[in-house]
Amino acid sequence: MLLRHTTKDIKEREALAINPAKTCQPVGAMYAALGIHGCLPHSHGSQGCCSYHRSALTRHYKEPIMAATSSFTEGSSVFGGQANLLQAIDNIFTIYEPDVIAVHSTCLSETIGDDLTQIVEKARDGGKIPEGKHVIFCNTPSYVGSHVTGYSNMVSGMVQLLSESTGVKNDKINLISGWVEPSDMREVKRIANLMDAKFTLFPDTSDVVDAPQTGSYTMYPKGGTKVPDLIASGDNKATLAFGEWATKDAAIKLENKCKVPFEVTELPIGVRATDRFIMKLSKLAEVAIPDAITTERGRLVDMITDMQQYLHGKRVALWGDPDQLIPMVEFLLDLNMKPVYIVSGTPGKKMHQKLEEMLLPVVPEAKFKNGIGADMYLMHQWIKNEGVDLLIGNTYGKYISRDENTPFLRMGFPILDRVGHSYFPTVGYMGGLRILEKILGLIMDKQDAESTESEFELVM
Amino acid sequence: MESILKDRQNQVLTKGIDSHELSCDKSSLAGSVSQRACVFCGSRVVLYPIADALHLVHGPIGCAAYTWDIRGALSSGPQIHRLSFSTDIKEEQVVFGGEKTLKKALIELIDAYNPKAAFVYSTCIVDLIGDDVESVCKSVTKTTGVEVITVQAPGFAGTKKDGYKVACDALMKLVGSKGTNETIPNSINIIGDFNLAGELYLLRDYYEKMGVHIVATITGDGRVDDIRQAHKAALNIVQCSGSMSNLAVQMEKKYQIPNMRVSYFGIEDMSDALYGVARFFDNKDMMDKAIELVKTEVSDLLPKLEFYKKALKGKKAAIYVGGAFKAISLIKALRMIGVKTVVVGSQTGNKEDYLTMKNLSDEGTILVDDTNPLELTQLVKRTNADILIGGVKERPIAYKLGLGFCDHNHERKLALAGYEGMLNFAKEIYGTAMSPVFQFTKNK
Secondary structure (H helix, E strand, O other): OOOOOOOOOOOOOOOOEEOEOOOOHHHHHHHHHOOEOOEEEEEEOOHHHHHHHHHHHHHHHOOOOOOEEOOOOHHHHHHOOHHHHHHHHHHHHHHOOOOEEEEEEOHHHHHHOOOHHHHHHHHHHOOOOOOOOEEEEEOOOOOOOOHHHHHHHHHHHHHHHHOOOOOOOOOOEEEEOOOOOHHHHHHHHHHHHHOOOOEEEEOOOOOOOOOOOOOOOOOOOOOOEOHHHHHHHHHOOEEEEEOHHHHHHHHHHHHHHHOOOEEEEOOOOOHHHHHHHHHHHHHHHOOOOOHHHHHHHHHHHHHHHHOHHHHOOOEEEEEOOHHHHHHHHHHHHHOOOEEEEEEEOOOOHHHHHHHHHHHOOOOOOOEEEEOOOOEHHHHHHHHHHOOOOEEEEOHHHHHHHHHHOOOEEEOOOOOOOOOOOOOOOOOHHHHHHHHHHHHHHHHHHHHHHHOOOOOOOOOO | OOOOOHHHHHHEEEOOOOOOOOOOOOOOOOOOOOOOOOHHHHHHHHHOOEOOEEEEEEOOHHHHHOOOOOOOEOOOOOOHHHOOEEOOOOHHHHHHOOHHHHHHHHHHHHHHHOOOEEEEEEOHHHHHHOOOHHHHHHHHHHHHOOEEEEEEOOHHHOOHHHHHHHHHHHHHHHOOOOOOOOOOOOEEEEEEEOOEOOHHHHHHHHHHHOOOEEEEEEEOOEOHHHHHOHHHOOEEEEOOHHHHHHHHHHHHHHHOOOEEEOOOOOHHHHHHHHHHHHHHHOOHHHHHHHHHHHHHHHHHHHHHHHHHHHHHOOOEEEEEEOOHHHHHHHHHHHHHOOOEEEEEEEOOOOHHHHHHHHHHOOOOOEEEEOOOHHHHHHHHHHHOOOEEEEOOOOHHHHHHOOOEEEEOOOOOOOOOOHHHHHHHHHHHHHHHHOOHHHHHOOOO
C-alpha cells in the first residue's frame, strides 16, 4: 500500500497540495514553443527549471527535448536578468541557429520584475537578433494558473508577436491546437485534409516530438508550424480554437490584432465534441463533409452499440486538464458510463459550471473540484469512500490503481510509464474508437482475471 | 570544432593533444542548453530517500511536481518520501508572504503523516519574498514535537553541487541528536548511496557478512533515527564524492569520525571498498571474511563476464554523468569488459577528479565538463562511439544517433553496484551495443 496514509476523512485544505493534479506554467510554454518549426524554447530563470521541464517532456515523449536557460545566479536575482537574457539571445543565435527563440519567464524572473518586452527590444536595437530571425516571449509566472495557462500564454505570444495582417484576406483558416499529443495534431490535420479545408495549424508538435529514428540527430526536426505561416495567420479568414483554457485567449488576441473572427470548440474527444468540430470546420472553411468522415463516425457509434453491455453504469474517476476532461465526461455519459469523480489542479470557474450542467441531471452523486485543493490525494479519499470501476488520467494515478486494484487508462500529461500516446490519437472519431477499445480492454481483462472458473467466459 | 562555444573551449580537452588544464567549477553560460540543474534539485535528490521523513516543498507547484517520485530510491519500509507535498504558493503569498501558509501546511501534514522529522525546502521565490522559513520551522517543531529542518535551497544560488552542500548542512542538524557519544566498535555509516534499484541491500549484505555493524545508511533507505545516531559510527564510507563528501568532512570535524572514499562500481573498486574497511579496523577476522567473500563472488563472476568481454571487444563508449567519481569507476568497469572509453565528462567534477580521469584514460580520450547536447553529439560522432552512458536527457539523443545507451543515473532499472551489479552492467551494455534495432538505421 504505497498510499497507506490516505484517510477517508476529508478536510478542507486552503493551500497545501498533496500529490498535485497540475504542474507549473513554464513547461506548457516550452511544449507549445516546440510546435513552431526551428524554434528553441528558452527559460528565463534558474537552470533547474529548464532542466526539469526538459526531463518531464523527455520522459513523456522519449525524445530529446532542447531548450536553453538564462542560468540565473545570485547576482541576477539581485540586479535583474537582463544581462543574462541578452547574452543568451546572442549565444543561441550564434551557436544553435534556430529560426525562433521562444522565451518564457519563471516565478523568479517575474518576481524580480524583468520586463521581457524591454529586454527583447534592447536585443533587437543592439543587433543581436539576426535578419529574418525572431524572438517571441510570454510571461509564465509559476504561481498563477497551471501548466495549461503557460501553454495558452505561449500560444498567445505567437499571435501577438508574429501574426500580421496585410489587409488582404485569403481563404485559409487557422486551427489553434489545444494541449494535445502530436498524434492528435496529426489526426486533426488528416481530418481537415480529408475535408479539403485550407488551413494553418499552430502550434503543431507532430514530426517534432515524435521524430523517427534515422541514425542522425537534428536539433530541429522537420515538423512544427513554419514562421511564414504563423505570420500569415493574420490574413486568414477565420480561426477555430480547440479548448477554452489552452487557446481561447490566443483566438481573441488574433481577432483584436488582425480582425480574424473566431469560434472556440472543445477538444474533439468523443462523438458529440467531434461532431461539433466537424460542423464548425465545415462552416468556417466553407467545405462539405465527405462520406469518409460520416463513415468513421458510423464505425465509432457501431462499436459503442456492440459493446454497450460492458459499459453501462460503470463508475469512472478522471483527472487532468479542463479542456480534456469536459469532452471526456460528455463521451463517458454517451457511453452510458458514470463519471463520478473529477479533479483538475487547473483553476477556472467555467469547469465547475460545465460539469454541473452535464452531470447534475444524470449523475447527481458526482463529485468534482478544480483549482485549490483539487489533487490526487482528494481523489483517492473520494475513492476510499466509494470505489470506482475505472480510472482515467495521467501516470500519477498508478498508485491509486495499485492500492485499490482498479483498472487504469492513461491519458493526459504526463505519461511516464507507457508509450503510444505520441502515435495513436484520442481526438476525432478514430480517437474515440481508440479510447473505447482501451476502456473495454481494461474492463474485460479485469473480468477475465477475476472471474471464478465457472463464470469465466470464452465469448464476450 | 565549430560547435564548441568559444567561452567553453577550456572545458574540453583531448588527452595527448591539448596541454591546458580542464577548466571546471564554472557556472553555465546563459543561453547554453546545459544538462545541469539547480541548488534545489541538488538538495532534494540527496535528502529525498529518507523514507520516514516528510519532504515539503515551499514554493509554486512545479518544484514539487517535477521531483515527485522520479528517482527510484527504494525503501524497505516507509514510503512517505514517494509522495509529493507542496505549499503550492499563489500570487497572494508572493505579495503578502507565505509563512502562514507554510505553517498551516506543516501542521496539517505532521498531523496526518506523523513523520519522524520534516524537511522544508525553500525555493527561489521564497528566498526572494523573504519568508522567514527558519522561524516557522522552529515554531512548528515546538508545537508538534517533530523536528522540522529548513533546507535553504533557492535554485539560483549556485549549481546542483551547491545544493548537495545545503543538504549536508540539513543532515548535520540530525546527526548526533540521539544516543550517547560512545562509538560502536566495528561500525560504519554508508554515505552517498541512494539505494537505486536496491543496490544498498547488496552492500549491506556484503558488510554484514564481514561482521561490520552498519549504523546509518545516508541517505538511501534512510531513516531519521538512524541518522540521529550516525555520530556513533567508527568510520564513514563515502560514495559519490560529489554529493556527500561534505557531510563526511563535517562529521570528521565535529565527531572525529574518519572517512574513506569508495566506489561500489566494478570488481576492483567494490573489493577495495570491502578490504579498505577491514584494513581500517585492523581486524584479521574481518579481513579473512572479506577475502573469502571477494573470492567467492569474483570466482563466480569472472567466468560469466568472459562471454561479454569477448563479444564487446573493440567497442567504444562515451560517458557523460553527473558525478565525476562515477565516471572514474565507469572507465575501469568498461575496460574490464573490453570496452574503451573515448569521451568522458561530468556535470560537477572538480580539478582533482578530472586529473584522475585523465591519468586513467587512454591517449586521445576527450575529457569534457558541463557539456551540452550539440557538443556531446559532435564528440560522440568524432570519436565513433558505439554506446553512450548518461542520464534521462542523454538517452533519446543516443538513440536518435543510433547508439546504444545505458542509464547510469537514477533511471537505472537494475542494480549496477557490487558484483551482481557488474554482471548486470555487462549484460546491459551487451544488450544495447548488440541490439538488432540499430541495423535499421541508415547512417550508422
